[in-house]
Amino acid sequence: MADIQKDITDWLKTLKGWQTELAYRILTKKIEESDISDIIAMVKSNATFVNKEFPNFVNSANEKQIRLLSIESIQNIESLAPRNPLKFEKDKNLIVIYGSNGSGKTGYTKIIKKISGKPRSKELKPNVYSANPINGKCVIKYFINNTEPAIEKEWIINDNPISDLSKIDVFDTNTGNGYIDEANAATYTPRCVALFVELSLYYSKIQERLEQEKSKLAKTIPSIPYAFQTTQPAIIYNELNKNSTELKLANILLWSEQNENAKLELEKRLKEKDPAKSAIEKRKQKFEIEKIVKEITGAYLQINQDAIKEINTLKDDATCKRKIAKDSVQIIANKSELQGVGSQIWKSLWEAARAFSLQEAYQNNEYPNVENDARCVLCHQPLNDDAKERLSSFDSFIKSQLEKEATQAERVYAEKINKLPLVIKQDILSTKCSAANLNDDWLKCFITIWQQIENASNSIKQNIDVSIDAKYTTDNIEILKTIATQYETEALQLDADAKEFDRNKAEKELLELNAKKWCSEQKEAILNEIRRLKDSSDYDIWISQCKTNAITAKANIVSEIVITEEYVRRFNAELSALNANKIKVELLKGGAKGVIKHSLKLKGISEYKPADILSEGEHRIIALASFLADTTGGNNSNPFIFDDPISSLDQQYEEKTVERLIDLSNTRQVIVFTHRLSLLGQLNDKCDSSKIQIIGIRNEHWGAGEIGDTPLFAKNTTKALNSIKNDKISKAKKIFDTQGSTEYYPHGKMLCSDIRIIVERIVELDFLADVIQRYRLAVNTMGKVDKLAKIKKQDCDLINDYMTRYSYYEHSQPGEAPKEIPEPSVIETDVDKLIAWLAEFNKRIV
Incomplete structure (x- = not known):
């Protein structure tokens, strides 16, 4: 048995760590739910068995009785x-x-x-x-x-x-x-x-627990729509397994702006009924965008830093030339008795006087008319020599080069200022956006840009620092140029589609893209499913370890x-x-x-x-x-x-x-x-x-x-007789003495029947030495048949007597007068006699 103990112990230690630990616990304690949990934890962690000495499990103690x-x-x-x-x-x-x-x-x-x-x-x-x-x-x-x-x-x-x-x-x-x-x-x-x-x-219990846990790894990933079943993304989606990775699935998990644009482009192409007409419309939209870009770019060129520098230069030039002209006029002003000669008001008065003289007073004379009889066109006083000289000096000043240069510089500066861009009204901008197929976000963008342009124009006019987000403007200009390019690309595609368009191919490409987009929207579910498949695979491995082969x-x-x-x-x-x-x-x-x-x-x-x-x-x-x-x-x-x-x-x-x-x-x-x-x-x-x-x-x-009570036929014959004597006859006597013969009758008849049965058993068991029994088929002679030699004629007579008398009460015939049942004392005497005879008979030696 020691060899069996060692053999089993050595075999147990070749098993998985959790299996050996389970066997050890079975042999050393009553297994509880906490033990099952411990063992399952060992299964999942692939823990090894910490070596321990196994108890004797071959020789068991006696069980309780x-x-x-x-x-x-x-x-x-x-x-x-x-x-x-x-x-x-x-x-x-x-x-x-x-x-x-x-x-x-x-x-x-x-x-x-x-x-x-x-x-x-x-x-x-x-x-x-x-x-x-x-x-x-x-x-x-x-x-x-x-x-x-x-x-x-x-x-x-x-x-x-x-x-x-x-x-x-x-x-x-x-x-x-x-x-x-x-x-x-x-x-x-x-x-x-x-x-x-x-x-x-x-x-089996561990397997059941593991299978229950595995069943909770419910598949939550949705089924891919039927329409996508034939696409490549659907094939990849339906073949997800524990070895799938995010990198391997990038083709269905990632959805780029390029993918979205391609999808939208295909949808447009498939919806297009007249590609040639749409190509013309698309180029009109492109043209409108280019106009918008040109307007903004042109306006921006008038308010950018280079333009501001140019305006400031013109302003400085006009100021400088005006100063020189003023300095020259000051010389003439020194000869005048009034202040303001050379001022703008003075110049206006001078030009008004010139116009009156040429058109009304002295139509045939140059201005100023300083002939001998000339008068002042303003006060109508005759001109003296000083006045004539003063007017001639004024005319020389007006006609001088310095004055012309100052006036020209001021005119150029004024023209530059007047050409500064103004804000375009929102309704006009909205119309431009519609014509260019641009959305409301672009309308808001244009309003912002033109507001910045107007603010910059006002700042320049007011000669204050200009504040403008140049990057915002340039970035959006570049986007508009990209859109214009895209429109041209779409127009070219529409031109090509107008000549030849493979609709079936386009529909398949769109289906592939739609399937890919749908899969990308399930990214989290797909990654969860891969984790579930990995966990499920782990459970399959653990469950397989529970096989009992x-x-x-x-x-x-x-x-x-x-x-x-x-x-x-x-x-x-x-x-x-x-x-x-x-x-x-x-x-x-x-x-x-x-x-x-x-x-x-x-x-x-x-x-x-x-x-x-x-x-x-x-x-x-x-x-x-x-x-x-x-x-x-x-x-x-x-x-x-x-x-x-x-x-x-x-x-x-x-x-x-x-x-x-x-x-x-x-x-x-x-x-x-x-x-x-x-x-x-x-x-x-x-x-x-x-x-x-x-x-x-x-x-x-x-x-x-x-x-x-034990049936009489089941009792030893001597015990059965003593039972009748000590129990039944005693009770019968009491009934007979206290209640009379009528109440006694059934009890007495029962006693007679019992005695007949016992006599029959005496014949089988004692008289015939159990050689034969009525309920037994076999005749048993071994060690018994020689006992038959004990039987004497007197024994046969006694048996016949008892069987005759006691059977009579049991089997009385119809028509016969009822037999009186013997009194208890008579029956008792017969029983005593039978007990004595039986004792003597069984003691006889053959």
């Missing part, structure tokens, strides 16, 4: 309604419960089978013959290891089994058929083999040594003990998920099952042998329950079964339910009376399972 004491307080279970408990004596291991059909034997067996949690136990029913609102229940009393006090538990019908009673083994027809027809796991499994069963169980294979090897060989040995021994070793059957081994199962087959025959070939008796005896071979393999001596074990057996098998039951009762409590008098008689005869308890049950009008 159970002894049933009673089944009582039965309510509403099957047809059982006993008013008295079914009690089992503490000091007797063999208990026979006799009752006719319908007396409740099967009901008691069903309760024990269900309450101990046996396989193939059936759901108990309430009493269908008596309506009862009370839930079915009963009380079970038992000892553990024969230790006081008794344990008492109430059990509700079909509730969970009582764990203490799980080691009780029950044989009935259903159980027997299971051993013949099915493959069965060993009822009692050695700890070293049970380890594999438990490993398999917890593998290796466990089953190792369990088969170990079980072959510690279970199968022993099981086969016990089975063959049971066949021999039951005298059934001539029946050609054998045990075969199989298994799955670490559980080893054995099944029966006919030797050398594969096409038929045992149930197809065996007779009813052979079927029963093989089933009994299989049951005993299985259940005696446990390390315990707990109760066996048999329900009619000899059903369909012949005399030979019946006797061997009786011997086996008695043998079993030497080490454990054996409870036998039967309706067979032959079984009852044999058990009573073959077993020491101090070791057997016989209980009678019957069906009363209130229900089945009622406990009664």
Whole structure:
């Protein structure tokens, strides 16, 4: 066994870390949910086993011993309604419960089978013959290891089994058929083999937990629209797997401005009905944009830094020349008696005077007219010489080069100022935008630009610093130029489409782009799906580690040594003990998920099952042998329950079964339910009376399972006579003395019937030395037939006398006068005489 311990331990340490740890915990503690969680964490992390010393799991300690004491307080279970408990004596291991059909034997067996949690136990029913609102229940009393006090538990019908009673083994027809027809796991499994069963169980639990977790990895990614199914993005989308990466999927995850423009362009081309006309329209829009650009650019050139420098230069030039002219006029002003000569007002007055002189006063003379008779055209006073000289000087000044240059410079400056750009009204700008197919954002942009231009013009006029966002203007100009270029490109495309347009190709390209855009919009869902697929793949790997193939294979090897060989040995021994070793059957081994199962087959025959070939008796005896071979393999001596074990057996098998039951009762409590008098008689005869308890049950009008006295025919003849004398005759006397002969009559008649039955049993068991019995087919002569020599003529006369007299009361004929029943004292005398004779007869020596 030490080799088995080492072999299993070494094998366990070759497994995955979590598998070895699970085995260690199974052997050292009760597995709880927290342990399952720990193990699952080890599965996921691929943790290794931290080496620990395994406990001894080959040699297990003896299990606790159970002894049933009673089944009582039965309510509403099957047809059982006993008013008295079914009690089992503490000091007797063999208990026979006799009752006719319908007396409740099967009901008691069903309760024990269900309450101990046996396989193939059936759901108990309430009493269908008596309506009862009370839930079915009963009380079970038992000892553990024969230790006081008794344990008492109430059990509700079909509730969970009582764990203490799980080691009780029950044989009935259903159980027997299971051993013949099915493959069965060993009822009692050695700890070293049970380890594999438990490993398999917890593998399944871990697998179930992992599968539950995996099922929560719900697929949330939407299905790609049907219209896109044939596109390349759809193919990539539908083939997502755990190895997909964001980089590999860039073609469907990224959507650029270029993609969007291409999509819009295709949509436009596909919507276009007259490409040639649209090309003309597109070029008109381009032209309008170029006009806008030209206007803004032209206006900006008048207010930029270079223009400002130019304006300032013109201004400085005009100022400078005016100053020079003023300086020259000052010389003339010094000769004048009035201030302001040379000023602008003065010049205006001078020019007005010139116009009046030339047009009105002196049409035929040059201005100023300084001839001898000339007068001042303003005051009409005659001109003296000083006045004539002064006017001539003024005229020279006006006609001088300096004045002309100053005036010219001022005119150029004024023209430059007057040409500075002004703001364009919003409605005009809106019209321009519409003509250029530009949206409202551009209208706002143009309003801003022209407002800046006007502000700059005003600043220049006011000779203050100019503030303008030149970058804003230039950037938008460049965008407008790009749009104009784009319009031209579109126009060229429209020109080409007007000549030749592959609509199908364009539609496919647009479909590809739409599919790509749809996929890019699902980017987060796609990345989540890849993570889910990776997680799901991890779970598949973890779940695959929960396969039990290796466990089953190792369990088969170990079980072959510690279970199968022993099981086969016990089975063959049971066949021999039951005298059934001539029946050609054998045990075969199989298994799955670490559980080893054995099944029966006919030797050398594969096409038929045992149930197809065996007779009813052979079927029963093989089933009994299989049951005993299985259940005696446990390390315990707990109760066996048999329900009619000899059903369909012949005399030979019946006797061997009786011997086996008695043998079993030497080490454990054996409870036998039967309706067979032959079984009852044999058990009573073959077993020491101090070791057997016989209980009678019957069906009363209130229900089945009622406990009664042991039937007379089941008792030892001497004990039966003493029971009549001490119990029944005593009660009969009391009734006779107190209530009279009428009340006594039925009791007396019953006494006569009992005596006749006992005399018949004396003939079978004592007089004829049990050589023959009416309920037994075989004639048993070995060690018995020589006892017949004890019989004398007087013995025959005595038997005849008793049978005649006591049968008369039992079998009186119609028409005969009723016979008076003997008084109790007469019957008592006959019983005493019979007891004395029986004692003397049994003491005779042959």
